Amino acid sequence: MTSRRSILSGLLAAAAAIAASEGLAALLNLRESPILAVGQSVIKLTPGPLAEAIIGVVGHADKPLAVTSVVVAILLLGALAGVWWTWRRSRSYALVAVLVVLASAAVLGRPHGGGRGVLASVAAGVVVVGVLHLLHRDEAHLTVDESRRTFLRTSAVIAVAAIIVGSAGEVLASRHRRRQALERVRAALTLPSRRVAVPAGADLAVDGQGAWLTSNRDFYRIDTALSPPLVDPQDWTLRIHGMVDKELTLTYQDLIDRGLEHEWITICCVSNPVGGNLIGNTVWGGVPMKGILDEVGIKPGADALLSKSDDGWTCGTPLAALTDGRNALLALTMNGEPLPIAHGFPVRQVVPGLYGYVSATKWVVDWEVTRFADFEAYWTQRGWGEQGPVKTEARIDVPGSGDTIDAGRTAVAGVAWAQHVGIDGVEVRIDDGEWQKATLGTVPNVDTWVQWRLDWTATPGDHSIEARATNAKGETQTDEQAGVLPDGATGYPGITVKVT
Known part of the structure; x- marks a missing residue:
């Protein structure tokens, strides 16, 4: 078989494996497919300076870029497996095995990973081997013309099957169904929220200047989630523990019952260059964080709040910034409506005066009152500063x-x-x-x-x-x-x- 045909066979095998993995992930009702799990692992392992350089170049396209990069890498490795199949088959087997192990490890490393995700990863490996076997069967007993025609027919069938399976996976995707259901839940919420008019004189209305109020649609989004966590407010809880006098677990209804305060707050990303647009201003509705921390009681020596997102992302916030009276909120609303899913629904943190990487945890589910000396959060592990006060x-x-x-x-x-x-x-x-x-x-x-x-x-x-x-x-x-x-x-x- 020619080198070109070997490469094509490997590409087809990899594409079929991706389609099968995505389709099986949908059928198994996985929160994340193996592709997304691998993409999240790539993001997690990316050094801080490189991550910052990528964000600086592609901005909000960093997440599609990460998924695309994983898919392209799989296709290229599939092509390599196809080439090796014709003259070093053991290498192809080894390469597929390594990829299955890495994908399985990525799945198990995610907060909601498990055996079903591993099964989808293993199935992808089986499909690669199966397709390569199918494309190379009986080639030694056929003439050159017969071999070529057989290869083209089989390739066409496999390509169509991959498209059908992949499309069916998208149609059947449990995540898509869950997101639609969650959007209906979000739309049906009746919260004690209101839209607040822009203060008189705040918007100078200069032609070409951005609005003083940033719409939810235009608000910047920088986070590590390739696909936003889908958390039903009925299931949401916030566990508060660590160096506290008493532990506390709050539900979504608990926050509503405490009453929402509405505050105009501008937040910005540490990745914002001078003159950049990774910043937005809106009115947030939520519960003051200080009151909750006062209620649980902070033990002497604590200086940090380690918060965790539903997807495992962590953030360290100075306790001083949460207890000095500023408008630090557990936010439920954004511009008079429940938080958009991409911006942290059902609950996120908003802390004025701190960059988002040390304060703005989305989809927050866990608070640990602790000390900076005892942990490193996600971005501080990658070279960012510990405190993160916003610069003038x-x-x-x-x-x-x-x-x-x-x-x-x-x-x-x-x-x-x-x-x-x-x-x-x-x-x-x-x-x-x-x-x-x-x-x-x-x-x-x-x-x-x-x-x-x-x-x-x-x-x-x-x-x-x-x-x-x-x-x-x-x-x-x-x-x-x-x-x-x-x-x-x-x-x-x-x-x-x-x-x-």
Whole structure:
């Protein structure tokens, strides 16, 4: 058999294995297919600097990229197995066995993994071997033309079968059914929530500037879940334990019964570069975390809250930030409606003044009151800082960098933030000239971003524009350029424009 045909046979075998694995995962009602489990393991094993570089390049496409990368890797390894099949069959067997073991280990390493996931992984390996056997059967007894025709017919049948099985798996996918059912549950919830009007004067309505309120649809999403956990609020509980005077387990109804507070809070990701858009502002409805921690009682020596997501992700939050009176919430609603599934439904954490990697646990199910010295959370294991306070930042939204604009009166505008401290002022500099004070919008509290604008009389030519913010403590944004690792990017945001 030619090398090209061997490669094609391996690709077909791998594709059929993927389809069979996905179809069986649906029939077995698995929460995650082996493909997703392997993808999550890849994310977990990716070093912090590399993960940050990927997020910086692809942004919200990191999750589809991870799944696609796993599928491509499986197809390439399948091609290798096909080549080896014709002259080193033992190597093909060994390669398939290794892949099955790795997939099974990935399945068992997930919070909800188990024997059924291993069965789907083993089935995929059996399909690879079976397809290779089928494509190579009787080839020694056939003429070249007969062998080619047989190979093409068999390949076509296998390809059609893989498409049918894969499509059926998607149609039958239990996860899809569960998500639809959960969306119906979410839509039927009647929570003591309300939409809150944007405060007067907060949105400066500059043409081209983003809205002061970020819609749920446009709110950034950065997490490690390839597929968001599906947690029914009727089944949700939060266990609180560790260095506490008494352990406590809360249900979803318990939180509702405590009453929801509604607060405007801006949250942002540590991966946000200077001038970036991994930040959003909305009104969150939830239960103050401080009251719950006061109720369980914190023992002396504790300085951290280790929270865990339903999918096993962990986060370490300074207890000081949860007990100093700021609007730290166990949030149930976002912009007047139950949390979207992708943003943590049914319950997530929202803590103003801290980057999300140390505070914003989605799908939260476990709290352990502990000490930073006794654990490392998911991202701190990968090189990020332990505390993660948000840095004072400004961003230029309009004009856009590289824009060509008309000479005359024009608005330079953007947003600035220093959650839990507040913004005292924003300044703008044109062509390294004097800093000029911008006009600020109003804010309901110190936990939101603030819009700003400066009216500039633009003159013909090329111009550079920079901005900087000063917080309510009098601390001005640094001009020192630094990347997002280990605890957030710094530097002045800058753009260039051409005026005609």
